[in-house]
Amino acid sequence: MILSWLPQDVSTFGPSIDSVLKLIIYVVGTAFVLAEGTLLAFVILYRRREGGRAAFVPGESLRQLAWVLIPVVIVAFLDVAIDVRAKPVWDLVKEQSPTPALTVKLEALQFGWEFTYPGPDGKFGTPNDLVQTTFLTVPAGQVIRLLMTSKDVIHSFYVPQLRLRQDIIPGREIPAWFEVTQPGKYEIACSQLCGNSHFAMKGILRVLTPEEYQQWVSQHWPKSGAGAGKSASSARSSASGTKG
Ligand SMILES: [Cu+2]
The missing domain is CATH 1.10.287 (Helix Hairpins)
Incomplete structure (x- = not known):
């Protein structure tokens, strides 16, 4: 109940x-x-009663x-x-963190969220990394791993619908994982009082079906410099009207 x-x-x-x-x-x-x-x-x-001691x-x-x-x-x-x-x-x-289908780096800062995707080469710190602010876009039904760091003070990643809350501490990289069962939009809140505009530190977890996610990837991820797979992904991008 x-x-x-x-x-x-x-x-x-x-x-x-x-x-x-x-x-x-x-x-x-x-x-x-x-x-x-x-x-x-x-x-x-x-x-108290009369005469009671x-x-x-x-x-x-x-x-x-x-x-x-x-x-x-x-x-x-x-x-x-x-x-x-x-x-x-x-x-x-x-x-027991299961093997992830996708790893995203999350950086919390006063007052917002930055998400870094490894890009087509699957490696962080290369020119084809994709940085997104506020929106964390992931596929449903797949294990997503987050590596959380903070630029300034202690924040806390909280998505009530995921039943996931994790403090984010400057100087440390803290992992977390989740797998979403239903596509939709869920609010990411900072659940650690982190300054004046803490209340405005809002992000959106956007969960797409695997097909929609692949489409999003082909529209948003930087095209890999390497030739392999490029033609297929740009063909898909132009078919769905990409915005670079
Ligand atoms: Cu915060």
């Missing part, structure tokens, strides 16, 4: 993240209701300490249970 409040899930690992979220919501929700219900019941049951409870006997110790043990147990349940999900999202 509570999961219907979440944003649409278009990530292959989204259901795993949501299952952990659901477990946490149920555990802490139950604890909240029990604790606050008990508090409220005690407030009513033991309210306050008792001094030093909390030294084991029977009194049990009121604290038993909840501590229960909370600690539930905490570990959540960790055990979440470990495979953490491994899936953060540790």
